[in-house]
Amino acid sequence: MSSYTQRYSGPAIAAHWLIAFLILAAFPLGLYMHELPLSPNKLKLYSYHKWIGMTVLLLFVPRLLWRLTHTPPKALPMPAWQHRIAEGTHHLLYLLMFLVPLSGWLMSSAKGFQVVYFGVLPIPDLIGKSEELGDLLKEVHEVLNWVLFGLIGLHVAGALKHHIIDRDSTLRRMLPFGK
Amino acid sequence: MKIRHIALSAAALLLAGAAQSVEFKQVDTARSSLAFSSKQMGVPVPGSFKKFTTQIAFDPAKPTAASTTLEIDLASIDAGSKDANDEVVGKQWFNVKAFPTARFVSSGVKALGGNRYEALGKMTIKGQTRDIVAPFTFKQDGANGVFDGGFVLKRMDFNIGEGPWADVSAVANEIEIKFHVVAAPAAAAKK
Numbered sequence: 506m507s508s509y510t511q512r513y514s515g516p517a518i519a520a521h522w523l524i525a526f527l528i529l530a531a532f533p534l535g536l537y538m539h540e541l542p543l544s545p546n547k548l549k550l551y552s553y554h555k556w557i558g559m560t561v562l563l564l565f566v567p568r569l570l571w572r573l574t575h576t577p578p579k580a581l582p583m584p585a586w587q588h589r590i591a592e593g594t595h596h597l598l599y600l601l602m603f604l605v606p607l608s609g610w611l612m613s614s615a616k617g618f619q620v621v622y623f624g625v626l627p628i629p630d631l632i633g634k635s636e637e638l639g640d641l642l643k644e645v646h647e648v649l650n651w652v653l654f655g656l657i658g659l660h661v662a663g664a665l666k667h668h669i670i671d672r673d674s675t676l677r678r679m680l681p682f683g684k
Numbered sequence: 685m686k687i688r689h690i691a692l693s694a695a696a697l698l699l700a701g702a703a704q705s706v707e708f709k710q711v712d713t714a715r716s717s718l719a720f721s722s723k724q725m726g727v728p729v730p731g732s733f734k735k736f737t738t739q740i741a742f743d744p745a746k747p748t749a750a751s752t753t754l755e756i757d758l759a760s761i762d763a764g765s766k767d768a769n770d771e772v773v774g775k776q777w778f779n780v781k782a783f784p785t786a787r788f789v790s791s792g793v794k795a796l797g798g799n800r801y802e803a804l805g806k807m808t809i810k811g812q813t814r815d816i817v818a819p820f821t822f823k824q825d826g827a828n829g830v831f832d833g834g835f836v837l838k839r840m841d842f843n844i845g846e847g848p849w850a851d852v853s854a855v856a857n858e859i860e861i862k863f864h865v866v867a868a869p870a871a872a873a874k875k
């Protein structure tokens with residue numbers, strides 16, 4: 506019983522909420538900025554978007570390493586199919602957490618706009634400038650984002666169902682400062 | 685022995701002739717280029733002008749007598765992306781409808797020692813004229829003369845980017861200009 510109430514580790518909780526917060530900032534910013542007509546403001550928002558996204562990519566590395574070297578708390582009792590969906594969602598979320606910013610970085614390289622982190626640290630281009638590839642990667646970034654959006658929706662719905670309907674500690678054990 | 689001697693002196697003569705008075709005048713536009721780099725949010729964005737004409741008269745033996753003019757077809761700009769190209773020909777940037785060309789006219793050339801020189805002159809863009817100093821190097825490549833140089837142009841000196849674009853924290857004021865000019869010696873230069 507005690508293993509069911511075990512909380513996530515501090516680093517796992519910190520990485521979870523930090524990355525969640527950054528993704529939920531980058532996502533609406535991405536949707537908003539690309540509709541804007543070209544202006545200094547648009548250039549700024551694009552840069553902020555890229556910096557937030559690159560931060561997600563940067564944080565993803567220690568997060569994945571932590572996850573691979575630490576066993577998360579055991580799942581709470583639930584039907585096997587629910588457990589499979591929850592686990593599958595988590596794995597796909599890890600994948601997209603990596604692929605979404607990576608596709609953005611590749612797109613920037615292909616479009617000929619290098620990413621300069623916080624306007625000071627130039628990040629190498631991954632591929633050379635190519636208009637067709639840039640347009641393709643923009644589509645890829647968009648589609649991956651909608652997949653990520655759907656997964657986050659499912660993930661949040663699952664967490665809330667556990668919290669509100671099942672009244673178990675699934676959500677609480679991932680919350681900071683919880684008991 | 686004799687033949688070799690003759691050949692050597694002929695070569696020496698030729699070399700001396702080359703080092704003496706050759707004026708480089710015929711600009712090879714296909715092999716010359718005019719590039720620039722702007723900084724957008726700290727990101728260097730390369731660009732270039734596809735169409736420009738330039739007259740040069742440069743004799744390495746008499747660099748101070750050199751002169752040059754440059755005329756840039758501003759609509760031929762490639763600013764890195766289609767969006768940018770559409771934007772920069774507009775009113776707030778180059779306003780190419782009213783000011784289709786930019787012009788540089790040299791007023792003098794200084795020798796800085798070695799193969800380094802400095803062209804001084806006046807640059808006119810969008811109705812504004814400013815003094816420009818452009819350091820460059822000269823080297824001979826076969827029969828041709830090759831000029832490589834550049835300078836930093838402050839876009840706000842010429843009102844390039846007005847209104848919201850006057851915000852130099854988005855697009856930096858300093859634009860790096862780089863030129864590469866290949867010129868052949870004047871045909872049958874007799875002085």
Ligand code: HEM
Binds near residue numbers: 527536539606
């Ligand atoms: C967690 C990371 C990220 C998220 C959640 C995210 C999300 C988004 C979203 C939702 C859009 C709008 C897509 C559309 O409907 O058109 C977008 C656009 C864009 N993203 Fe990201 N992004 C992330 C990372 C990055 C990174 C790291 C870069 C570049 C280094 C980047 C570069 C861009 C660019 C340039 C666009 C605009 C495409 C265009 O309009 O041409 N993104 N992003």
